[in-house]
Amino acid sequence: MPSSLSRRDFLAVPLVLGAGALLPSFATALAEETPPLPDLSDWAKVRAQFTLDPAYLHFASFFIASHPAPVRDAIEGWRRAIDRNPFHVVEHGMFEDEASNLPRKVQVAIARYLGGQPDDIALTRSTTESLALVYHGLPLKAGDEVLTTVHDHYSHHESIRLATERAGATMRRVALFEDAAEASTGSIIERLLQAMRPQTRVVGLTWVHSSSGIRLPIRDIAAALKAKHPEVLLVLDGVHGIGAADETIATMGADFVCAGCHKWMFAPRGTGLVWADARNWARLRPVIPNFSDMESYNAWMEGREPRTANNAARMTPGGFHAFEHQWAMAAAFAMHEAMGRTRVAARIRGLNDQLKASLAQDRKVRVHTPMSGDLSAGLVAFEVEGLSPQDVVKRLLEQRIIASTSPYAVTYARLAPSLVNTPEEVERAANAVHALATR
Ligand SMILES: Cc1ncc(COP(=O)(O)O)c(C=O)c1O
Numbered sequence: 383m384p385s386s387l388s389r390r391d392f393l394a395v396p397l398v399l400g401a402g403a404l405l406p407s408f409a410t411a412l413a414e415e416t417p418p419l420p421d422l423s424d425w426a427k428v429r430a431q432f433t434l435d436p437a438y439l440h441f442a443s444f445f446i447a448s449h450p451a452p453v454r455d456a457i458e459g460w461r462r463a464i465d466r467n468p469f470h471v472v473e474h475g476m477f478e479d480e481a482s483n484l485p486r487k488v489q490v491a492i493a494r495y496l497g498g499q500p501d502d503i504a505l506t507r508s509t510t511e512s513l514a515l516v517y518h519g520l521p522l523k524a525g526d527e528v529l530t531t532v533h534d535h536y537s538h539h540e541s542i543r544l545a546t547e548r549a550g551a552t553m554r555r556v557a558l559f560e561d562a563a564e565a566s567t568g569s570i571i572e573r574l575l576q577a578m579r580p581q582t583r584v585v586g587l588t589w590v591h592s593s594s595g596i597r598l599p600i601r602d603i604a605a606a607l608k609a610k611h612p613e614v615l616l617v618l619d620g621v622h623g624i625g626a627a628d629e630t631i632a633t634m635g636a637d638f639v640c641a642g643c644h645k646w647m648f649a650p651r652g653t654g655l656v657w658a659d660a661r662n663w664a665r666l667r668p669v670i671p672n673f674s675d676m677e678s679y680n681a682w683m684e685g686r687e688p689r690t691a692n693n694a695a696r697m698t699p700g701g702f703h704a705f706e707h708q709w710a711m712a713a714a715f716a717m718h719e720a721m722g723r724t725r726v727a728a729r730i731r732g733l734n735d736q737l738k739a740s741l742a743q744d745r746k747v748r749v750h751t752p753m754s755g756d757l758s759a760g761l762v763a764f765e766v767e768g769l770s771p772q773d774v775v776k777r778l779l780e781q782r783i784i785a786s787t788s789p790y791a792v793t794y795a796r797l798a799p800s801l802v803n804t805p806e807e808v809e810r811a812a813n814a815v816h817a818l819a820t821r
Contacts, residue, residue, distance in 0.1 A: 416455050440784050442784050448648075453717070460705065498632030504695070509535075513617070516617055517546075518544070521667065525550075527553070529582045530587070536789065590621075604635025624639075650704075668696050673702075733803055749762065764795055778811070
């Protein structure tokens with residue numbers, strides 16, 4: 383967002399009056415105050431970054447992140463700086479030259495991870511906010527349809543429902559499978575393509591389902607969809623894929639990727655993103671006034687409409703935020719970069735394979751997540767014969783194992799092995815489930 387950064391340029395405030403000129407380079411000072419990334423070369427060292435209660439086995443980390451040390455340090459550094467000098471730090475970090483613009487540094491760190499351009503990233507506060515911004519920004523009109531699936535999260539369906547209702551458009555949900563454990567790439571694509579209608583303008587999918595744990599093969603789906611319906615837009619809820627799967631997200635084939643970063647990415651709670659390319663950003667209409675696109679501000683100052691195409695900066699919700707959290711997003715992306723996307727995904731896959739293999743041996747346990755790591759990521763959804771999912775979770779908690787139930791009409795128990803777990807912990811959790819099954 384180079385066009386967006388210099389309010390002073392527009393206002394023609396002499397440099398000497400800008401906060402940056404009066405302050406030492408606070409970004410440099412702060413960087414010096416923030417410890418360098420720790421050694422993350424083995425999983426015990428990664429686990430040591432978290433202050434999770436050691437009395438429990440944490441198998442619901444995907445719900446909301448515990449901040450690891452680099453993220454805690456970054457938040458604390460920015461918080462101290464803002465508390466010392468709120469006006470100057472925020473003014474300098476948000477509205478002056480590009481070199482000291484802090485959201486820009488976050489966008490650069492995210493773009494490196496996603497394989498896209500910094501200018502194409504809108505910073506948000508959650509998956510929910512990202513989805514709402516995209517669906518409400520789409521130029522939907524009466525007669526248009528948004529096709530989604532029965533498998534998506536409340537936040538996704540509600541974003542579509544509210545946006546289509548407002549536009550006089552419609553939404554429809556289809557099942558991509560009856561049982562996720564039996565689904566295949568071919569069968570999913572076939573069902574989706576069969577469900578398409580001439581009025582379908584947008585398809586809304588979820589990368590990794592928090593209902594069943596299936597990871598949709600988005601690259602294959604997007605290629606098949608675009609081959610037949612090049613004009614249809616694909617919106618993706620990517621929250622349980624980012625930080626868990628080894629993917630270059632900006633090249634997956636989705637038109638809009640919406641994700642909270644406060645789950646698998648370990649970014650500060652209350653942070654998220656939308657990625658789209660410039661062509662797709664130009665299709666949307668902003669919903670919330672932004673504080674990051676210079677043209678919006680110029681247009682307002684001059685009493686006219688913005689002249690340039692819509693973009694990520696213009697879609698980024700403005701207003702002042704918990705900036706120490708937003709700016710510390712960069713630390714989480716740097717941490718993932720240091721751990722390595724491939725290595726992270728392989729570790730998560732290994733732990734989840736181990737859990738599924740153990741649970742699948744039990745006649746009284748039904749695993750709903752595909753066994754193949756190609757169609758799953760970090761979530762294992764299952765049922766234990768004769769016990770409700772709520773009872774499974776309750777009894778595991780009695781043994782200090784934190785599991786969860788999926789918040790859907792059809793609900794399962796879930797264990798989500800992640801970077802905070804070890805193979806030994808996975809074995810203990812699996813054994814605890816076996817013990818419930820044979821009680
Ligand atoms: C698939 C899915 N989408 C969206 C959300 C909501 O995420 P957020 O809290 O970032 O809005 C969740 C919550 O866990 C989820 O599982």
